[in-house]
Amino acid sequence: MTIQDLLKDVQVADLTTFARAIPSPKDFLLTQTIFPTLELNEVKWRVKDSGRYVNVAKYRAFDASVPFATREAWQTSREGALPALGQKLIVGEQEQILLEASRGSDQDRLIELLYDDVERHVEAIRSRLELAAGDVLADGKFSLVQENGLTLEVDWNVPAANMPVAPVPWSDAASDPIADELRWIQHLDDIGAPEPELVITSRKAFSYLAANNAYRAAYYGSVNPSTTPTATLTPQQINVVRGNYNLPPITFYKAQVRVDGKPRKVLPEDLWVLVPPDREKWAQTMFGVTAEALVLSRGTNPEIVREDAPGIIITRGMQDDPVQIWTKGAAVGMPVMHTPDAHIVAKVL
DSSP states (O other), rough: OHHHHHHOOHHHHHHHHHHHTOOOOOOHIIIIISOOOOEEEEEEEEEEEEEEEOOOOOOOOOTTTTOOOOOOOEEEEEEEOOOOEEEEEESSOHHHHHHHHHOOOHHHHHHHHHHHHHHHHHHHHHHHHHHHHHHHHHHSSSEEETTTTTEEEOOOOOOGSOOOOSSSSSSTTTHHHHHHHHHHHHHHTTTTTOOOOEEHHHHHHGGGGGGGGGHHHHHHHSSGGGSOOOOOOHHHHHHHHHHHHHHHEEOOOOOEEETTEEHHHHHHHTTTEEEEESGGTTTEEEEOHHHHHHHHSSSSOSSOOOGGBOOOOOEEEEETTEEEEEEEEEEEEEEEEOTTOOOEEOOOO
């Protein structure tokens, strides 16, 4: 039995269908709910900004003519290529698989190994996109610096006012996180952005609220700091204070990925992120069509239909010198921000 015989029953469509059915890790909130996924039958991302101003109508005398109005409208657009990402894995135990095949065994062990590697490909691709979403959220830019030879930067032009720094770090008990957060929410209201739906932050940043003087005074109703009990607040008591001030609920974010064998936090622990509602209008994780998908969907007998081309694609192959069987996970995609001034990313520590 040859390598070709071993692979003939392993269809690319089956591998890809299996890959797309694998759920994302629960901790990957950015690409699941914060930057919701959009699959496009395209190889480019596009962002359009359009709007209009309508001036109020004017009163007139009964015998006067109706005044002419003016139209004020604008439309701008940006676009760029969705970058490719992915990896290859060489199937392990090849010598043993070939030896067993020469003795008449079936290819069950090979198929098992192939599908194990498909899971690794999917996690690796989703991990990189989660890390990219964290990068965009943290500094408003999608940046690659000599990553596999690729350097790229897309600046989404997040205004400085949407990336404030707390006047006093919240690790200082004398800071005023309530006033800070209310001021940031007021800024969003002043520019016409929607009211934040939730906060994402680390447990570390949240933990400093328990001993914060402003939070304790608000909970106990103290006017004079000397009359405020010294006990730290529980998480439930902190949330009572937040409810009294109509501050958004908090979701803890703790995702980590491995980069070149070392763990890395996706988001810095010192950030306090106010996230808007209707997030598909704010930012998205865009998947496009890979070169592999374009090849596979062509011809009179395509391996995948054109409608299934966007998203992660899994292929497999072999070579004779050296003898190797491999799988490849491929995608094109990146986080894209449509409305760069609808959120707040504050540095609080």
